[in-house]
Amino acid sequence: MKVIFVNGSSHANGTTMQAVKEMQKIFSAEGVESEVIQLGNQPIRDCIQCGYCGTHDACVFRDDAVNQFTALAKEADGFVFATPVYYAHPSGRILAFLDRAFYSVQNVENPFAFKPGASIAVARRGGTTASFDVLNKYFGISQMPVAGSTYWNISHGLTAEDAAKDEEGMQTMRNLARNMVWMMRSFALAKEQGIPYPETEGEAVTNFIQRED
Ligand SMILES: Cc1cc2nc3c(=O)[nH]c(=O)nc-3n(C[C@H](O)[C@H](O)[C@H](O)COP(=O)(O)O)c2cc1C
Numbered sequence: 001m002k003v004i005f006v007n008g009s010s011h012a013n014g015t016t017m018q019a020v021k022e023m024q025k026i027f028s029a030e031g032v033e034s035e036v037i038q039l040g041n042q043p044i045r046d047c048i049q050c051g052y053c054g055t056h057d058a059c060v061f062r063d064d065a066v067n068q069f070t071a072l073a074k075e076a077d078g079f080v081f082a083t084p085v086y087y088a089h090p091s092g093r094i095l096a097f098l099d100r101a102f103y104s105v106q107n108v109e110n111p112f113a114f115k116p117g118a119s120i121a122v123a124r125r126g127g128t129t130a131s132f133d134v135l136n137k138y139f140g141i142s143q144m145p146v147a148g149s150t151y152w153n154i155s156h157g158l159t160a161e162d163a164a165k166d167e168e169g170m171q172t173m174r175n176l177a178r179n180m181v182w183m184m185r186s187f188a189l190a191k192e193q194g195i196p197y198p199e200t201e202g203e204a205v206t207n208f209i210q211r212e213d
Contacts, residue, residue, distance in 0.1 A: 001184055002033040004076045006069070008083035008094025009122075010041040016082045016122045018163035019155050022170045023080060023120075026177035032184070035072070037065055039093045046096040053104035066100045073101075073111035077184045079144075081135045082120040088127030090134050102138050110142060114197055116183040118147040118176055121154050122163065128154035143200070147183055149176035 005023075009016040020036060027034045045061045052060035058067045073079070081098065083090035105111060119135030121128040132152055139146045153176050155169025156162070164170065 001031070001077045001181075001188070002035065002075060003027055003078040003080060003180065003184075004069070004072060005034060005036040005080045005082060006094060006097065007036055007038050008081070008091040008097070009039070010091075010093070011084075012038055012040070013160055014084065015155070015157040015160055015163035016084050016120070018157065018160040019120050019122050019169065019173050020080070020082050022173035023177040026174050027181065030178075030181045032077075032181055037069055037072075039065075039091075039097055044093045044096045045100070046092075047099040047103055049103075054107055057104070057108045059100045059104040061100070064097070066097060066104070069097075070101050070105050070111060073105075076111075076115065077188070078116045078118075078147075078180050079112065080118045080120060080180075081138065082122070083131055083135060085121055085123035085127040085131045088130045090121065090131045095134070098135075098138055102142060112138075113143040114187070115144060116147045116180050116187070117142075117144040118149075118153060118180060120173070120176075122169075123154070123156060124158045125156065128152070128156075145183060147176060147180045149173070149179060 005020050007016055007020055024034050044064050050060055083094045117139040119132055121131035129152055132154060136146055149172045151168060151172045153172055155166045157166055
């Protein structure tokens with residue numbers, strides 16, 4: 001069983017990583033493997049809606065980890081998207097990364113569907129729930145059950161040291177990891193028992209505004 005984290009911070013050991021590490025402790029205690037895709041401090045291209053992925057099943061930009069992530073996602077059982085808060089929204093780099101990842105799998109078997117997803121937002125002070133809401137949008141449109149915790153998945157701090165002192169924040173991360181483990185095990189058992197995935201309709205694609213000429 002494996003969870004993939006995407007850390008939208010430029011800092012490999014910042015406050016966002018502190019929250020990630022708190023979840024990893026639980027995953028490793030429960031025998032769940034985890035891997036962190038660290039977005040880092042290099043530029044990440046935004047989606048340009050060129051349509052290339054519609055015919056090639058991969059993003060046209062190959063100079064960062066987006067295509068590796070969607071390939072790895074096929075083998076993963078759960079996902080955690082973690083971001084620092086920038087002006088009350090997720091970092092631009094995680095949005096650029098996830099927009100391209102999710103858009104590029106629209107025409108293939110979706111590697112995210114029916115797997116639990118959780119988002120985490122970390123800030124010095126404000127904007128966490130707004131950022132958390134934005135990241136949760138990727139799950140809702142991809143048939144991903146959203147994992148919750150005992151509070152919204154947020155923690156506070158300016159340095160990793162501070163973040164570790166946010167006791168309720170760290171507790172929220174540990175409970176979130178436990179809840180994800182429970183969900184992943186339950187889904188694996190359902191699969192083993194032959195419970196089929198739900199049928200999905202996809203014929204209706206209606207654009208605003210429908211005009212009658
Ligand atoms: C451009 C920018 C905007 C920020 N905006 C906010 C904000 O809206 N609210 C807040 O509490 N902190 C804000 N911060 C502080 C970061 O959220 C905070 O330092 C966070 O812990 C950084 O996470 P990291 O160490 O994982 O990179 C901002 C930082 C930057 C660089």
